[in-house]
Amino acid sequence: MKVVKKAVICGGHLTPAIAVMECLLADGWQLHYFGRLYSLSGEKIPSLESVTVSKYQAQFIPFSAGKLPRHFTWRILPELLKIPIGFLTALIQLNKIRPGIIISFGGFLALPVSYAGKILGIPVVTHEQTAVMGLANRLIGRFARLTYLSYEATGKVPASAKVKVTGMPMRSSIVAANNTKFNRESLPMLFITGGSQGSHSINRLIYPIIRLLLNDFRIILQCGESNEGQDFRLLVKLKNSLPAKISSRFRIVKTIDIDETGSIFRDAAVVVGRSGANTVAELCYFRKKAVLIPLPWSAEMEQRENARFLEKAGMAIVLDQNKATPESLKAAIYRAAKSHLPEYSENSLQLKFDPCAKKLVNILGQILN
Known part of the structure; x- marks a missing residue:
């Protein structure tokens, strides 16, 4: 038996x-x-x-x-x-x-x-x-x-x-991921995420500069249920107010299906988000440039340490949530998009x-x- x-x-x-x-x-x-x-x-x-x-x-x-x-x-x-x-x-x-x-x-x-x-x-x-x-x-x-x-x-x-x-254990959907099929224009893709629950702070920073960013990027924004869902409704209203061609470059979701994460990371030119363990691992695995805004109250400053780890490796620009503004975030995104990743190996990162x-x-x- x-x-x-x-x-x-x-x-x-x-x-x-x-x-x-x-x-x-x-x-x-x-x-x-x-x-x-x-x-x-x-x-x-x-x-x-x-x-x-x-x-x-x-x-x-x-x-x-x-x-x-x-x-x-x-x-x-x-x-x-x-x-x-x-x-x-x-x-x-x-x-x-x-x-x-x-x-x-x-x-x-x-x-x-x-x-x-x-x-x-x-x-x-x-x-x-x-x-x-x-x-x-x-x-x-x-x-x-x-x-x-x-x-x-x-x-x-x-x-x-x-x-x-x-x-770090990597899911099969990450290992076998292909590029996302979202809007196949030749523009680079910007992935903005506040983590699994979303982030009102990141949504608030990105909202005033979305129109401008859409001139140069396709954008997937994972906004979560933060602020009792008001962020999602405001962002949808903004998307609906845009010309059809520009609006088609902008995708808003509350959460990302776990099986789609790999495809989005593979396609992204720049990732804006927190610096939790999974985000850091996926950025390293796919070798992506990032603008990171560490969660200020993460346990034992874990996210700040994670962000510094990528900053030292030349993979990320780090912004302090308490000091960041829409303008400083916009500048960081364009700076990251124009930068070149350094040559590195899994051994050099120690991850x-x-x-x-x-x-x-x-x-x-x-x-x-």
Whole structure:
């Protein structure tokens, strides 16, 4: 009788998790994904993970947990109360599922699931996507069977952690991506993204200069549901007011289908966006020029460090959100478009790639055997 291999996947970064899911599902694994049901607290907008995971043969388990407080604010008590609740929920769910392994991708959701797994005797592995290990992974890494790394010289790795550099898992749709079919004019394509949830700050900066940019670029703008959807409505109104030829160069979407991301990155001449781990990896993988506006309040200034990493490599112009203006953003976009990328290799960047997550999954099999 064939033994069904079961795994629980949890954590902050969806894109590499999907790459691993695709590889495991192809090998006949039964998967359970612990994630947020809604993207923002207090709003009923389905999260990207709940929408995306439902497309695969994997069970999505709605899960919430408190964030470890870094500063004292009025939110500290509700967040602290969520931590034991999340842990107990994870304990109950894992006891029902009884997976052979837990695969964490860091972040506050992975912490209670990983600790509950440790208590139940379930092996835990975790993957770090950034150049500096986050707090959750530093804690999980102390007892995980293995911590996978994306960078050769990842910072803040616990001395007791068992590590292996396998690289950033890249989805099959990224590896096999062709250029997008959006408006095949000879103009270069500008991709503007605020990340999976969009960014009101980026939308606000780009809105006044869109008409001008459309003279020289085709534009795909992923605006999200930010500002209660008002940004999307304003942008659609602007698009509809443009002459037909100019309007055809402008595509507005709330979210980008995860399978289309690779095609858009491959076609883009310049990318404007945040500097999260996935964006940085995709920029490096496709060797694209970027204008980056790091999220000011990202954990441990992660996005600022990511942006500096690309800036030092000569791949990005970095703007401070608190100082950026529409004019400075416009100038940065044109400067990036005219610049030439330096010659570099995967080794010189120290960021490794794991196409279709094959390295990670192969080592996973060795851990379980």
